[in-house]
Amino acid sequence: MGTKHHTSSDPISDKKRRRVGFSKTDAGIEANECIKIYLVSRKDEVDSPNSFQIEPIDLNQFFGDDGKIYGYQGLKVTVWLSSSSFHAYADISFESTSDGGKGITDLKSSLQNIFAENLVEKKDDFLRTFSSECHYVKSIASSAEALPRTPSNGCSGNSDCHKKEPVDVEVLRVSGIMVGHLYSRLVPLVLLLVDGSNPIDVTDPKWEMYILVQKVQEDSCMKLLGFAAVYRFHRYPDSMRLRLGQILILPPYQRKGYGCILLEVLNNVAISENVYDLTVEEPEDSLQHLKRENLSKKSQPCQCGPPGSIIEDVRRSLKINKKQFLQCWEILVYLRLDPVEKYMENYKTMISNRVKADVIGKESDGAAKRLIDIPTEFDPEMSFAMFKSQGNDANGIEKDDNQTNQEEQLRQLVDERLKQIKSVAEKVAVHQV
Numbered sequence: 001m002g003t004k005h006h007t008s009s010d011p012i013s014d015k016k017r018r019r020v021g022f023s024k025t026d027a028g029i030e031a032n033e034c035i036k037i038y039l040v041s042r043k044d045e046v047d048s049p050n051s052f053q054i055e056p057i058d059l060n061q062f063f064g065d066d067g068k069i070y071g072y073q074g075l076k077v078t079v080w081l082s083s084s085s086f087h088a089y090a091d092i093s094f095e096s097t098s099d100g101g102k103g104i105t106d107l108k109s110s111l112q113n114i115f116a117e118n119l120v121e122k123k124d125d126f127l128r129t130f131s132s133e134c135h136y137v138k139s140i141a142s143s144a145e146a147l148p149r150t151p152s153n154g155c156s157g158n159s160d161c162h163k164k165e166p167v168d169v170e171v172l173r174v175s176g177i178m179v180g181h182l183y184s185r186l187v188p189l190v191l192l193l194v195d196g197s198n199p200i201d202v203t204d205p206k207w208e209m210y211i212l213v214q215k216v217q218e219d220s221c222m223k224l225l226g227f228a229a230v231y232r233f234h235r236y237p238d239s240m241r242l243r244l245g246q247i248l249i250l251p252p253y254q255r256k257g258y259g260c261i262l263l264e265v266l267n268n269v270a271i272s273e274n275v276y277d278l279t280v281e282e283p284e285d286s287l288q289h290l291k292r293e294n295l296s297k298k299s300q301p302c303q304c305g306p307p308g309s310i311i312e313d314v315r316r317s318l319k320i321n322k323k324q325f326l327q328c329w330e331i332l333v334y335l336r337l338d339p340v341e342k343y344m345e346n347y348k349t350m351i352s353n354r355v356k357a358d359v360i361g362k363e364s365d366g367a368a369k370r371l372i373d374i375p376t377e378f379d380p381e382m383s384f385a386m387f388k389s390q391g392n393d394a395n396g397i398e399k400d401d402n403q404t405n406q407e408e409q410l411r412q413l414v415d416e417r418l419k420q421i422k423s424v425a426e427k428v429a430v431h432q433v
Helices: 011-021 107-118 123-132 136-142 177-193 258-272 285-290 308-318 322-335 340-359 403-432
Strands: 002-005 035-040 052-054 076-082 088-094 145-147 169-174 207-216 221-235 239-249 278-280 368-373 384-389
Touching: 076 107, 076 123, 088 107, 088 123, 107 177, 136 177, 136 207, 136 221, 145 258, 169 177, 169 258, 177 207, 177 221, 177 239, 207 258, 221 258, 239 258, 258 278, 258 308, 308 322, 322 340, 322 403, 340 403
Parallel strands: 002 088, 035 076, 239 278
Antiparallel strands: 035 052, 076 088, 145 169, 169 207, 207 221, 221 239, 368 384
């Protein structure tokens, strides 16, 4: 990690700055504004203006509560991240430093929170990794299990994989002790590019890594295009489940069909090994959108749902759980609306009921459970009574002050879901023609 300190050549200006500096409060600078990160695969790409710049989700989260860096004037931080060994080097330059009342941010410590031991101190040492560790991915692949691929039946999303599927790539399964070795190198990419993600516990042997690699002909090396972290756990009494915890295609290779290949191989693994299901770990809707609201649990049954036998048949054949299948079912129902305008209001009601059931719980209308605090001498903070109110009868109990806000958030969730359904339906309709 290099540091360059540029001093002023005008001593008079320096005196003036020192004379009035005490009267100014350091407003700081957001990390997103002064840090640039580049993904490079060769030594000659370092310092090149044409190198691939990645766009992190949010760098501010690594720099205090307000996401700002303090104590620097003219600060520029350029991080070079190797896509061969995943080591990183930070080039730090600034005009001057001064404590404007909030201290001077320890940049080295903050960057190590992201890159940890992957951060190399000296630039020359970093440049040498392009030769000394150019076969790192290949060394991981040599002890991994190659997994078969099947022809693609088409992809969702905006990728063009259904037009021309890449043929020069393979998917490998990494397990055991090698998971920790590999994942420790990939943690910075997870922190920078996977929204809301936390590193997995590599000491847990139930984690598996699935890596998508491509052979490089000119130097017989391998490129890592993407990876997925999957957790394998037992389902009583005698089956297994797979949960996809993280998946990432490196930015230079996104929207080229590689993510589709990785997901298809994962699905093939679930089917060939006859696991119970393959699920995707994601934030709960209720936590993501209403996590600070004190919602009463209500009930409203979802309408037009599929028969239970179909849900079980789909789980056995496609290894998707009930929630995933219900989302697919909603899209299938939408595609059968003819004309759409005539039945749209009823369809929207169906989606609204399902969203309410997911977010609020299993009770949305009718009887509702309510809590009332009842202070006692025993423990004033933990004494309460619970009862059910029937229908709209609240028995004189006032409604939650946040109810209006909650209803608005639910409407937003329904609108978002309808947009997703229409977007997927449009893509599916193209393949049906």
